[in-house]
Amino acid sequence: MALKQTTGQRVRVTVAAWVVGFLIFFPILWMFLTSFKTEGDAYAIPPKFLFFPWTTENYVEVQSRVDYFAHALNSIVLSVGANLVGLAFAIPAAWSMSFAPTKRTKDLLMWMLSTKMMPASGVFMAVYFLFLQAHLLDSRWGVGFLLMMANLPIIVWMLYTYFKEIPVDILEAARMDGASLANEIIYVLTPMAVPGIASTMLLAIILSWNEAFWTLNLTNVTAAPLTNMIASFSSPEGDFWALLSAASVLAIAPILILGWFSQRQLVRGLTFGAVK
Amino acid sequence: MATQQTTTAGRLLVAPSVIVLFLWMIVPLAMTIYFSTLNYNLLNPESRSFIGIGNYLDFLTDPDFIGALVNTLILVASVLVLSVVGGIFVALLMDQPIYGQNFVRVMVIAPFFVMPTVSALIWKNMLMNPVSGLFAWVSHVLGLPVIDWFTSCPMLAVILIVTWQWLPFASLILLTALQSLDEEQKEAATLDGAKAANYFIYIVLPHIARAVTVVVLIETIFLLNVFAEIRVTTNGGEATTNIPFRIFELATNANDVGGAAAGGIVAVVLANIVAVFLVRMIGKNLES
Numbered sequence: 001m002a003l004k005q006t007t008g009q010r011v012r013v014t015v016a017a018w019v020v021g022f023l024i025f026f027p028i029l030w031m032f033l034t035s036f037k038t039e040g041d042a043y044a045i046p047p048k049f050l051f052f053p054w055t056t057e058n059y060v061e062v063q064s065r066v067d068y069f070a071h072a073l074n075s076i077v078l079s080v081g082a083n084l085v086g087l088a089f090a091i092p093a094a095w096s097m098s099f100a101p102t103k104r105t106k107d108l109l110m111w112m113l114s115t116k117m118m119p120a121s122g123v124f125m126a127v128y129f130l131f132l133q134a135h136l137l138d139s140r141w142g143v144g145f146l147l148m149m150a151n152l153p154i155i156v157w158m159l160y161t162y163f164k165e166i167p168v169d170i171l172e173a174a175r176m177d178g179a180s181l182a183n184e185i186i187y188v189l190t191p192m193a194v195p196g197i198a199s200t201m202l203l204a205i206i207l208s209w210n211e212a213f214w215t216l217n218l219t220n221v222t223a224a225p226l227t228n229m230i231a232s233f234s235s236p237e238g239d240f241w242a243l244l245s246a247a248s249v250l251a252i253a254p255i256l257i258l259g260w261f262s263q264r265q266l267v268r269g270l271t272f273g274a275v276k
Numbered sequence: 277m278a279t280q281q282t283t284t285a286g287r288l289l290v291a292p293s294v295i296v297l298f299l300w301m302i303v304p305l306a307m308t309i310y311f312s313t314l315n316y317n318l319l320n321p322e323s324r325s326f327i328g329i330g331n332y333l334d335f336l337t338d339p340d341f342i343g344a345l346v347n348t349l350i351l352v353a354s355v356l357v358l359s360v361v362g363g364i365f366v367a368l369l370m371d372q373p374i375y376g377q378n379f380v381r382v383m384v385i386a387p388f389f390v391m392p393t394v395s396a397l398i399w400k401n402m403l404m405n406p407v408s409g410l411f412a413w414v415s416h417v418l419g420l421p422v423i424d425w426f427t428s429c430p431m432l433a434v435i436l437i438v439t440w441q442w443l444p445f446a447s448l449i450l451l452t453a454l455q456s457l458d459e460e461q462k463e464a465a466t467l468d469g470a471k472a473a474n475y476f477i478y479i480v481l482p483h484i485a486r487a488v489t490v491v492v493l494i495e496t497i498f499l500l501n502v503f504a505e506i507r508v509t510t511n512g513g514e515a516t517t518n519i520p521f522r523i524f525e526l527a528t529n530a531n532d533v534g535g536a537a538a539g540g541i542v543a544v545v546l547a548n549i550v551a552v553f554l555v556r557m558i559g560k561n562l563e564s
Binding site for chain 1: 285
């Protein structure tokens, strides 16, 4: 709605947009500030916004109270590991569907998407039962598998939309020159596909990192990622706001930074290419 | 371009993904259907027996289920309305030629990357706490009554938290759609002297209608599955227990495998009603 605007109008709209942006962002800022307070200052009324003795003791305390590093390691292993395996399945599939489509490719893609519609709560009982029998409860392998399956359709879809944009002519030229299938993939396709693969991986990691149904229900100690560590602060006796804030900042910071880099891919990935 | 050779190779390359997804879909689903016909309690596993649709009748006639269904619908509908209307507003504001647009964008999208357990606990404690929370202090300063969110209106509190998580998504998608509105069309509208309201109704809304539909459908899929926010704030209760939480309760507190499985199938059916529309929308897009 870019109607003709004077500088005055532009300043007014800018102020409005900044205020709205600030309000939306505020809970995160508030959490960040609180993480540097003492518990006493965290509960203070009126609230202390900037003028309080800043302390980093909460960040030290987090490690000793809930073993942050163990949970962070689980988050990293699960979100990176699950999606690397996912990529290993998805890259060949997406490659073949974009460059050698058959009559059934479209149906296949839609079917893959439809598996994503199955609610986790719907099959919870069966998965729980299977995991109980197979001793996979609270194991990285078990929950990693679930995270992989939950993202696989999205990964295939995103890669498909990226691979689609690679010019086919260049592949045909390679074929004319007698390049084998393997060479075609290694020397021609891979360099052009890397940016798309990286974006896909980024979004997939974000989704896995924040997944909070399977990770809350099927992990406990050994395999528990950061979502679960934060949930442990919900117990009534655990009213430590400054500590909770520090733990939360540590839990979301890596993914917030990754997320800011991947905003554009986010739109594309989460709408399955329907909005570009 | 699909020669015989590439077609065969293609099948081989697609097969692994298809097979794992198929197993992942069919095995738990078949098991869930099977369990849902059994009277099967984990505390008394020897006495399991076939009871047909008994679990469904129990689940569907259980007042707790009706309550959970109503709660699910309230939660999904409220968050959809708030996030889409709010998202249109935020997107329109951000689409203006403003100073520091990228910075505003970074602030607006941030909540989407916050894991559900973090956002729920931050809101519940530091913002909504009736004694030391920031909202209580703001109400106090403005001379308004202090709201004890999780005692007097727990569902509203959960709705606000979940809306905060999804408003950024709606805003971002709708902004992307707005930005693809032709610059020339924008110019033409200005020259025609179209009033802002008319311009919004006749040009902007039809243009973003498709994006709005996509937002509604995708959010619905996720909102039908809201779990962590309820688990760490109210941990259930009459006012906020939704279907995923009810299934979780049946499975873990009551150890009622059959009941939870029947509830699961109900959830699958609900999700599929939405899925049919979504798949059709995206399928159309594939052709264009």
